[in-house]
């Protein structure tokens with residue numbers, strides 16, 4: 495079976511130029527060497543190969559690749575726990591950041607989930623202002639803190655949710671919201 499892919503138009507960097515497009519498709523095992531190389535470049539504590547293999551093996555999860563000009567330059571890992579989608583990992587290679595690729599990966603995730611009642615959650619380092627800004631722009635809202643969540647430096651995680659309520663401006667359907 496041919497895997498469906500989506501072409502997402504991205505913002506053009508120069509006026510008058512045709513907007514480039516990125517292909518978003520399912521991530522698969524042969525992609526993992528490129529994923530690991532990016533993971534090591536962008537995260538202080540990268541996931542191991544075994545962690546990616548485990549996520550890819552989950553039938554209910556959605557793992558996506560962003561391919562630019564034939565090259566894998568970003569990925570997103572999302573697991574489903576009961577009725578909640580947990581965004582476990584999102585990364586874009588350093589030279590390809592700020593071109594809308596993470597936004598395109600998230601847009602494709604929402605399309606594939608295809609449920610207006612879907613609830614998405616994630617943890618992000620408090621110091622990761624770039625990612626927090628991205629998620630807020632995507633309709634995620636901070637709704638709690640996990641103290642000393644990151645073992646490498648003891649940093650807290652901000653827990654963020656994107657739900658029908660957060661998209662409408664409240665935390666009404668977020669389970670157990672806490673102080674942020």
Ligand SMILES: CC(C)(COP(=O)(O)OP(=O)(O)OC[C@H]1O[C@@H](n2cnc3c(N)ncnc32)[C@H](O)[C@@H]1OP(=O)(O)O)[C@@H](O)C(=O)NCCC(=O)NCCS
Nearest residue numbers: 536584585586591592593594595596597618624625627628
């Ligand atoms: C966070 C990350 C995935 C964003 O990827 P990206 O493809 O650059 O993001 P996009 O181009 O889709 O940017 C979307 C929005 O994110 C925010 N953003 C992205 N890069 C930013 C930067 N350098 N400074 C401030 N905001 C930024 C902006 O709101 C941006 O929208 P705008 O360009 O219209 O202002 C990427 O920076 C990355 O891989 N970082 C390292 C890994 C990481 O921290 N992952 C998140 C873990 S929770």
